[in-house]
Amino acid sequence: xxxxxxxxxxxxxxxxxxxxxxxxxxxxxxxxxxxxxxxxxxxxxxxxxxxxxxxxxxxxxxxxxxxxxxxxxxxxxxxxxxxxxxxxxxxxxxxxxxxxxxxxxxxxxxxxx
Amino acid sequence: xxxxxxxxxxxxxxxxxxxxxxxxxxxxxxxxxxxxxxxxxxxxxxxxxxxxxxxxxxxxxxxxxxxxxxxxxxxxxxxxxxxxxxxxxxxxxxxxxxxxxxxxxxxxxxxxxxx
Numbered sequence: 413x414x415x416x417x418x419x420x421x422x423x424x425x426x427x428x429x430x431x432x433x434x435x436x437x438x439x440x441x442x443x444x445x446x447x448x449x450x451x452x453x454x455x456x457x458x459x460x461x462x463x464x465x466x467x468x469x470x471x472x473x474x475x476x477x478x479x480x481x482x483x484x485x486x487x488x489x490x491x492x493x494x495x496x497x498x499x500x501x502x503x504x505x506x507x508x509x510x511x512x513x514x515x516x517x518x519x520x521x522x523x524x525x
Numbered sequence: 526x527x528x529x530x531x532x533x534x535x536x537x538x539x540x541x542x543x544x545x546x547x548x549x550x551x552x553x554x555x556x557x558x559x560x561x562x563x564x565x566x567x568x569x570x571x572x573x574x575x576x577x578x579x580x581x582x583x584x585x586x587x588x589x590x591x592x593x594x595x596x597x598x599x600x601x602x603x604x605x606x607x608x609x610x611x612x613x614x615x616x617x618x619x620x621x622x623x624x625x626x627x628x629x630x631x632x633x634x635x636x637x638x639x640x
């Protein structure tokens with residue numbers, strides 16, 4: 413089955429700096445790669461996603477890159493703000509008759525004011 | 526609001542007891558997922574249902590069981606509870622077919638405390 417590894421497990425950055433979280437996956441059939449943000453006491457929420465036919469996607473201060481050959485994808489947050497502090501999860505999804513989702517282990521991001 | 530409703534939000538019970546967690550998926554979503562999240566841990570996949578049928582099983586204990594009903598709501602049953610079962614249990618839903626975006630919509634979770 414699919415295996416998703418995520419690094420680092422914790423990340424502290426100064427406000428205004430950039431943060432990068434990396435994930436690798438094992439199943440070449442995975443074709444959808446979402447990133448979820450989980451704030452304290454809440455359920456994870458999708459913040460950005462990328463499909464296997466795209467190499468990069470950007471949404472304001474957040475961007476995701478995908479390297480299908482190397483089977484890795486990354487989340488980039490620029491100009492970090494205190495409200496970016498949360499746990500971030502990557503995931504790999506294979507579609508077909510039904511969707512199978514595999515999550516990474518999560519990265520706890522702390523943005524220091 | 527994700528559209529996914531989980532009840533109860535909080536539950537405190539004793540070891541050896543049995544509890545049922547309920548999830549109503551987003552309108553139109555056919556797939557329901559259950560995840561367990563212990564303190565400072567990641568999302569441990571328990572089980573997935575699609576249109577009433579079990580589709581995938583993760584690290585779900587034999588003491589735990591789940592089902593998805595014809596109206597698509599799902600229940601997670603936890604029995605013979607142990608202290609280590611204390612956790613946040615999330616339900617998520619998605620359209621579940623190749624026509625969907627693939628996005629999972631999570632509920633707010635049910636926090637279970639076993640004393």
